[in-house]
Amino acid sequence: MTTFDGAESERKTSSLFRHLPVLRKGIGLVLLAVLAFAFLIPILWMTVMSFQEGGKMFDLRTEWIPAVWHIENYPNALSRAPFVQYFINSGIVSVTVMAGNVVFCTLAGYGLAKFHFRGSGLVLLLILSTLMLPLEVTLVPTFLIVHKFEWMNTYQGIVAPLLIDAFGVFLMRQSIISIPSDYIEAARIDGAGELRILLQIIVPQCLPALSVLAIFSFRDSWDQFLWPLTVVSIDSLRTYPLGLVQFGEEYGNPATEQMAIAVLATLPVFLLFMILQRSINRGFGLSGLK
């Protein structure tokens, strides 16, 4: 940087003002930390309450550090209803949906980004238009279709309508479009097959976008409530959100044990996020952030 008059005058200012940027950053950090903490309060509250004594949840003053840590809330909650089975069901559904999205969104995204066939623009438009057709809108006919397939009360019935999401296709297309086409052409000249090009050239370069896709498709299917509610009526196929709501409605189940299940349900998503975090940040375009 060239020297300007500003630099001259800055040198004359007192020592307090010379440290102003540092001071400002310090105050800024404290304010930001308080803000982030405020956002975390409900999550902390949930965690603390999952270790509290039954009645303490409705205290006039929240007891943030339990006098006694009731770790037994967890095994108690798990034994009051078949939550282990519910979690397994949710896991099967979520992992399948995540895998389906990763595979099919990558394929479709690649097809739309790097192949120019007649009508490819229209196809992109058609795919994006399904964003206005979430399950909440098509609930009744989707139910009737799954009913026709005789998939009521089956895993494929829960999984099928969730298997591909247009957002994922768009995300993958946008990520793949920035990969230079020369790589693909060079590989073709070397005699690589189309699937090999996809797996060895395209996929390694869009891992950040794939991580974003993975965490969101996992979260969305792990969160799914309305569809299993519609399609599942037998206990052994319930996913944990259905089980948890019913658990809350049954008389006499301590609210603290609901929180214990809620904490257990939160862990897999947070864990997956921690594993993929660096990649997700890059996928979001945040790698430049300090």
Added chain:
Amino acid sequence: MVELTSGEPYQHGSLSGPPPVVRRFWQIHHRQRIRLWGIGFVLPTLLFFAVFKYGPMLWAIELSFNSYDMVSVPHFVGLDNYRELASNPIFRETLINTFVYIAGSTALTTIIGLALALAINTGIPGARHCMTAMFLTNLMPIIAVCLVWRFLLHPYGLVNQILQPLGFGRIDWLTSSATAMPAIIMVTVWRFAPYFMVIFLAALLALPQDYYEAAELDGAGAVRRFVHITLPLLMPTVFFVVVVSALLCARIFLMPYLITGGGPGNATRVLSMLIYETGFSYFKMGQAAAISVVLFSIMMAFTALQIRLFARSEQVYM
């Protein structure tokens, strides 16, 4: 193009270049084969959407002109389902609630998301960790979010405990019709604002820095830099966030369903809840399909906007 000097017809091999490929009629050209691969990659997704998106929507439109209870055969009733909706005060209230919810949540999540992004983007060390912490609200299972907030918004819950020293009385958040919808919107903002913060942050990081250097040399203050540089450059992202947020909010189901159950009265009942109840509690499939068509029309308006924006932007969003 090859220009022939003589009047003789062009012949393979007469010019230097790749040797001619003799093709039988069933063999397709190399370029065409690649194109077929492309179609093959997209086809599973298109077929899937045909069965689980376009098909159901067409069926919903057809069903909305019929009366069907899943037991007897559907019979055509013309516009009766829509007429019934138009004269149904609960439907009208629900429609208004949905719009109030979309407008309130979208405005607040956009503004707060942007404010959070600006706060993170100040270059403060450790800001990234604050961002990660806030983003956790977006990853927590929505069912846990609803259960926790139902307790936090209890008359003796934590929200009132925090507000009371500030001079507020005890607010019956979820049982008074004046505060139930604001309470749901508050939970929505807590859930979604950090997500849009991330999108705004990505856009802020991608802004060209030389504008700011030039403005600083010209002596523009932080406020003027924001109004005259950041905001205009960020406008496409703002539009994007508004549309995505509106689409997310239009389909909201679980928050009102679990936190207030649509009450008190119908104060927080939204269209998706009405679809579920009409279809699966009262088994009026035709009527439910008609509500679906209404919700679809609302979302179509937002999506038309969004596709126009998508077509313009080349940035990666999710």
